[in-house]
Every structure is written in C-alpha cells, then in structure tokens.
Amino acid sequence: MKSFLRHTASIALMSLSLWGLPNAHADISVSGTQVFDGNGHSFKMRGVNVPHAWFTGRTDQALQDIAALGANSVRVVLSNGAQWTRTSESEVASIISRAKAEGLITVLEVHDTTGYGESGDAGTISGAVDYWLDIQNVLQGEEDYVIINIANEPFGNGPSASTWVDAHTQAISRLRNAGLTHTLMVDAANWGQDWEGIMRNNARQVLNSDPQGDVIFSVHMYEVYDSDSAVNSYLSSFSSQGLALVVGEFAADHYGSYVAADAVMARAEQYGYGYLGWSWSGNSSELSSLDIANNFDGGSLTSWGEQLFYGANGIAHTAHPASTFGESAGSSSSSNSSENSGSTSCGTAANGYPYCCDSSSDTGGGWGWENEQSCVVPERTTNDTSGNDGADNTGDEDASSGGTCDWYGTAYPMCQNQTDGWGWENGQSCIGQITCNNQ
Known part of the structure; x- marks a missing residue:
C-alpha cells in the first residue's frame, strides 16, 4: 500500500488440509502453485499487514492480537530509509522473534519503493536489495519462518514488461549470490494491481531466473478487482500457469470504491492461494475503513476486520498454522511426562x-x-x-x-x-x- 500519508493510485477455523510432499530443502519453499513450510507441508498464508515502519511501538501487541484471532502469517512494513525512518537490524530481529513466538510466518517488505516511476519519492528495487544485504545477518537461519518480499509495489503505472522483469531478475540474482536462500515474494506493477498484466504475463520468466525456483508472486487487489469475475480471472490465470500467488494486500473498499473482498477470500480458498488483509490499524482518515482493528485494539474489530476474520472464507475459518511451529514445539516438549x-x-x-x-x-x-x-x-x-x-x-x-x-x-x-x-x-x-x- 502506498504511504498512509498521501493518496495513491492503488493501495497498495481452521480447516484441515491434505499435506503436500516435502521439497528438496527444509525451508519455506515453492513447488508449482503451492507453498510448503519447512517440514514439507502445504501452507496457505492467511494473515494481516502490520504497519511497523509508521507505528513501531505497536508491533509487538499487534502480533500477539493477530495470532490470537487465528491468523497464521503477517506481512510487516519495513523502511530502508529512502522515505521513512530506516528499520534497524535489531528491530527486524525483534519482529522475527516475536512473530515466531506467536506462531506466525513473517513476510518482510521494504515499503519505500511504492510507485517508483510515478512517485518522485519512491526508492528503487536495487536500493531495497541493498537493505536486505545490509541486514542479512538477522535473516540467515530464519528460512523456515521468514519470506522476503523484495519491494512493495515497486512500479507505478506505465513501466515496460522488460523493466519489471529485469529489475526483479537482477534483484533475485544479487540476493542468491549473497547466500540468502529464503523464499522470495515479488510484487506486481501498477501499484501492485497489475491491471496491465505485466506480472501475469511475465511471471514465469522471473521464476525461471531463480536457481531455487522459490518465488511467490503477489498482487494487491483493490478497486480494479470489483467483481468475482475479475478476481477469478486473475487467480485462475496463475493457477493454470502453475505459479504460486498470494493476494498480498486487499480490503473491502478503497477510497469509497467497492472491492470484492469476499470473492478474494473465496477464490483464494478455491485455488489454494494465500491472502493478507490490509491493514491492522493506523490508516489515514480517508482510508480509515481499511483499518482491521479500531485504534490497534485486537478486541475491537472494524466491519472490515469482522469480514476478514469471520467471513465464510475468512481467516478464522480457513487458516491452519505452519507445521514448523507445532512440530518444533512438540519435539522440544517430548522429554516431558x-x-x-x-x-x-x-x-x-x-x-x-x-x-x-x-x-x-x-x-x-x-x-x-x-x-x-x-x-x-x-x-x-x-x-x-x-x-x-x-x-x-x-x-x-x-x-x-x-x-x-x-x-x-x-x-x-x-x-x-x-x-x-x-x-x-x-x-x-x-x-x-x-x-x-x-x-
């Protein structure tokens, strides 16, 4: 989602499932359309975006509340310093530790790149990669629990397909050459909404550039996706291509325009894709309807929060935790009576x-x-x-x-x-x- 502080072109229970087959290495990984946890079990992200970069003192409680409501994952807003105060290495370590304690898979993203090419303040994907390499010491060893979302909505409207592809293939190469083996997440162009189809039509090329093949593509669904047919068309395209996808941001409306949020959740469940609602709390006044919790209070959900968690295909009814948390906890307590x-x-x-x-x-x-x-x-x-x-x-x-x-x-x-x-x-x-x- 573009900054809380200004207008954007686009902002950016639990049922048992059949387990997938283990992948070649014991980290979060991707095979076809499916994401697998560190134990090789199929995992669908069902979670919430957390605005850490703007509300650093609220994150610990937010993670606790989000987990208590039944989510299995969070996407956390970080800053590399290009637009907002840089999120320190120690902050990132604390976020990872707290999320693990709450049983949450963590998606970390650099938000300063939002709308590059249209927003004069936006940083580059290359600058986001610099940040990941600067803090890699706290990322390494967390491959079972952390997904690196390279850059949030890294292009506005109008980039060429080759620009989007080249920027991401270069980013992946740099991260892999530095020894980061985490599953990576790549955002769509058009402020994340991909209405031009640049990511949809070229995702395979980006995936093929990763020697691990561990890339999840992320679309942000706002007013472009105002009907079930629009949602289904996009998700079904990735499914038919055999590509892993997550709806990295979505809400029930955007600046008063309707978003087919129920369709997003239903179709994600149908295709086995993840979704992450925007956002926990703290949106600006014109976007206050996108708050999931009132004033960061996990005991007081907004109407959007109720829909996200308790709708027919909401988090509380479709999420299951990554098996790495249950099995690791179980093994640590195996010496008990x-x-x-x-x-x-x-x-x-x-x-x-x-x-x-x-x-x-x-x-x-x-x-x-x-x-x-x-x-x-x-x-x-x-x-x-x-x-x-x-x-x-x-x-x-x-x-x-x-x-x-x-x-x-x-x-x-x-x-x-x-x-x-x-x-x-x-x-x-x-x-x-x-x-x-x-x-």
Whole structure:
C-alpha cells in the first residue's frame, strides 16, 4: 500500500488440509502453485499487514492480537530509509522473534519503493536489495519462518514488461549470490494491481531466473478487482500457469470504491492461494475503513476486520498454522511426562498432530493450542456429544454453546448473542442461526 500519508493510485477455523510432499530443502519453499513450510507441508498464508515502519511501538501487541484471532502469517512494513525512518537490524530481529513466538510466518517488505516511476519519492528495487544485504545477518537461519518480499509495489503505472522483469531478475540474482536462500515474494506493477498484466504475463520468466525456483508472486487487489469475475480471472490465470500467488494486500473498499473482498477470500480458498488483509490499524482518515482493528485494539474489530476474520472464507475459518511451529514445539516438549503430551493422552490425527484434550478447546473441528504445541480439535456435529471422533476425549458438549451449524461440511458453534452473521463468543467464532439456515 502506498504511504498512509498521501493518496495513491492503488493501495497498495481452521480447516484441515491434505499435506503436500516435502521439497528438496527444509525451508519455506515453492513447488508449482503451492507453498510448503519447512517440514514439507502445504501452507496457505492467511494473515494481516502490520504497519511497523509508521507505528513501531505497536508491533509487538499487534502480533500477539493477530495470532490470537487465528491468523497464521503477517506481512510487516519495513523502511530502508529512502522515505521513512530506516528499520534497524535489531528491530527486524525483534519482529522475527516475536512473530515466531506467536506462531506466525513473517513476510518482510521494504515499503519505500511504492510507485517508483510515478512517485518522485519512491526508492528503487536495487536500493531495497541493498537493505536486505545490509541486514542479512538477522535473516540467515530464519528460512523456515521468514519470506522476503523484495519491494512493495515497486512500479507505478506505465513501466515496460522488460523493466519489471529485469529489475526483479537482477534483484533475485544479487540476493542468491549473497547466500540468502529464503523464499522470495515479488510484487506486481501498477501499484501492485497489475491491471496491465505485466506480472501475469511475465511471471514465469522471473521464476525461471531463480536457481531455487522459490518465488511467490503477489498482487494487491483493490478497486480494479470489483467483481468475482475479475478476481477469478486473475487467480485462475496463475493457477493454470502453475505459479504460486498470494493476494498480498486487499480490503473491502478503497477510497469509497467497492472491492470484492469476499470473492478474494473465496477464490483464494478455491485455488489454494494465500491472502493478507490490509491493514491492522493506523490508516489515514480517508482510508480509515481499511483499518482491521479500531485504534490497534485486537478486541475491537472494524466491519472490515469482522469480514476478514469471520467471513465464510475468512481467516478464522480457513487458516491452519505452519507445521514448523507445532512440530518444533512438540519435539522440544517430548522429554516431558506422558500426561503433558497431547499425542500420548488423546491420540493422534491422520496428519500426525495430537488431538486436543481440553474440551474447552472444542470449536467444532479445526486447530487448537495445548501443551505448547498445535493440536487438532475433533470435529463434532449437533448429534455427536461424545467429543472424541477418534480421540479419547471425554465430556459432553457445552450446554451454553446452543448446538452447532454444519457450514458447508464444517461444524461451528451457534451464536447465543446474535441471530445472523458471524460472531465471536466464549473465545471462539460462532454463526448466527439465521445465517446458518440460509446458507
């Protein structure tokens, strides 16, 4: 997204999935359209953009709140000093550490390049690469947890295809020659929206320039994508080309113009692509509708925040954590007694994760967190009060839950304090009875 401070041409739960096959090296990696975590498991980014460069004192709490709401990833705004105060190496190290502690995969991006060629203040992709090389000491060793988004919206409108391609192939070459093996993310031209199709038509050439083949392409979907057909056309093109894509920024509107945000989330789920909503909080007054949380308060989501997290294909209903967090936590606690091990006391799901033991974690299927590791919540239906679904859990369904809703094959608790839409009660997402009945 272009600066909070001025107008732009374009700004820039959890269901179980089949695991992908391991890639050749144990970092975040790319194979065809899929992204794989460090354990070789398929991973779809479901997260939020965090405006660290402009609100440095808010980031730690934001990461905690975003993780608590169910996200599995964050894209963090950094500055190389070309337009804003340079984000120091120590700041980046702290961001990575905090995000890892919260179980979040981190996408780091240099924002100063926004709109180069149209914005006179914008820095170059080469300058962004200089920054990555300057701070590479805190990046190396974090390949399981960090994706490098080379440059945010690095061209405005009007660049030639060769300019976009050459700038990115040169950037990739410099990063790889310096020994950075992270998966890389490349933004589209046209302030990220790619309405001219420069990235769509030339992405393969950029991917082929990477000896690792670990490149994710990122489109920013704002007013150009005002219909399901526009969203589907773009995502399906990358899918048919066998290329990995993420919607690196999007919202429900942009300067009052409608954005098909529900279509973005639905189509991303259909094609197995990631998405990252813009942005946590702090947008300027004319863009305040793009805030996900009111005044950086994770307990007070805006209407856009509610849509992003609790819509039918929102974060809370489609995200699952990278297995590197669950498995690493599980292995670190493997020396504990058997009663502290979820896999020992409550059984193991088909994907290798322990079932959750605590009945209070039951959200009707999905993911939980117990004993410092991820666990699988056994799926339950309205008529199933045993709570085990293959696990040795005990206890009846919480009478205060009011039953569950079969939402397109996934069970969610029914809301008690609202009759329609999605809500958040008793520490979990819920669905109103009217909405359930009208699906």
